[in-house]
Amino acid sequence: MNLYGKHLLCTQDWSVEELEAVLGLAKKMKANRYSSKFTSLLQYKSFLMFFYNPSVRTRQSFEAAATELGGHAQFLEPKGMRLKTSKSAGETNEDAAKVMSRYGAGIGIRILEDKVSRYGEGHTLLKEYCEFGTMPVISMAHDKFHPCQGLADVQGAREHLGDLRGKKILVVWGHGALARSWCSVQESILINSRLGMDVTVAHPEGYDLDPEVIKLAKQNCKKNGTKFEITNDPYEGYRNAHIVYSRNWMSPKAYQNGEFKKPEEVEKALKYPEWITDTKKMKLTKNALYTHPMPVDRGHEVTDEVCSGPRSIIYDVAENRLHAQKAIMALTMSRYDYVPEE
Secondary structure, X not given: OOOOXXXXXXXXXXXXXXXXXXXXXXXXXXXOOOOOOOOOOOOOOEEEEEEOOOXXXXXXXXXHHHHHOOOXXXXXXXXXXXXXXXXXXXXXXXXXXXXXXXXXXXXXXXEOHHHOOOXXXXXXXXXXXXXXXXXXXXEXXXXXXXXXXXXXXXXXXXXXXXXXXXXXXXXXXXOOOOOOOOHHHHHHHHXXXXXXXXXXXXXXXXXXXXXXXXXXHHHHHHHHOOOEEEEOOOOXXXXXXXXXXXXXXXXXXXXXXXXXXXXXXXXXXXXXXXXXXXXXXXXXXXXXXXXXXXXXXXXXOEOHHHHOOOOEOHHHHHHHHHHHHHHHHHXXXXXXXXXXXX
């Protein structure tokens, strides 16, 4: 399967067959990391990495991915450009996208909660780059979705559990001091509901996710004949879970008058200490794997005992960011045609 030139803002936008092509190629690339089959797929090509927000895994994994495919990753920040904003004159997204397309074979954009004035603004920016540019746009995490994380999550879970169809994932809110965006958890809900898992979302009252995303996840589960549930109980969702995915996320009231109210969000979130993933709760599961997209707010979202325990796969998933992203880049930025193995 060849996906040359295709954008990736959310896994929901791709067919299941296309997602399976990425996962299949990522598995193959992980098993044959430096094979000559892959090391020149992006030879002489540049991948532009546009970071509104910093990262650890994202920058390192994308740079390594580009290098291992024979290409080059170029680091960009808004402060290094003269871009138009609501408060200053400068180059429009249209002009920037059209110019960048003359230089790069693809662009990744990372823009999260504190760099936008309202939920969805980051998604709109990525869509403008898709509209005006001529190169594939890959979300490196934005305020709505994180497709690379979702694919790495699935790859890691399959390595430990095999076929995930019919198994249950719990996506659970964790109290913490980071006031995170919804991107990773919404991506997890969408991709796992597409791939045949039962999905339970657990959070305190007042921490609802995007209703449109919840609607899509319910439709995905209905199509697959699986369950989608939401609970406001800090224990109930753990029962019979095969995977526990904990994460702190902001409330729908995080933006007020065009401003992200992080201090208020943190203060509010820390009032729910019972919403921590610990050994007691994990004992309610079916010996579940524990996962988290990182960085982990240890002692708040999850205890060290669980996070560093034998059922934790957080580092496997972090590694798989590299392999999943290599597969995405190979399929969208080169004319590599992946044929699934029988």
